[in-house]
Ligand code: M6P
């Protein structure tokens with residue numbers, strides 16, 4: 001059944017939604033095949049297996065024509081220099097999405113299969129993801145990076161696309177901040 005109009009209380013400091021829907025926790029072991037240094041990934045997964053990011057959702061369901069929201073928080077860190085990030089995905093039926101940075105600093109990496117785009121994200125930045133662009137978020141700072149996402153409920157998450165095609169570039173920590181390198185380097 002369609003859901004009713006609702007108010008969702010957003011706590012801008014604690015970054016909570018109330019009421020809230022499901023929360024997802026992704027640990028290092030959930031990011032298989034994504035970091036360039038697979039040996040380092042395997043060692044971290046078998047060791048402390050740290051939480052890399054969490055996703056807290058509003059109660060709006062992920063079904064066609066609804067417009068769910070979620071808050072993603074990526075921990076600061078890197079694996080052999082490659083900055084901690086979300087898995088990244090493509091929307092199977094090519095729909096757009098909006099991100100609003102809330103806390104910390106990050107980047108929005110997008111790839112359409114040929115072109116790579118990077119948007120620096122800091123609190124107040126809205127990143128627009130056009131239809132057909134796979135998207136991954138990266139924490140470029142040394143505190144947690146959080147952003148709000150709003151997306152079509154029927155968009156779906158194709159993670160296999162990223163495993164097959166990559167993301168065009170990878171984001172590495174440098175003394176000055178972040179450096180993008182070709183995906184295979
Ligand atoms: C944002 C949205 C979600 C997504 C989450 C984590 O909150 O884009 O749809 O699930 O980021 O990204 P991923 O699914 O790639 O792990």
Ligand code: ZN
Nearest residue numbers: 089091097151
């Ligand atoms: Zn998406």
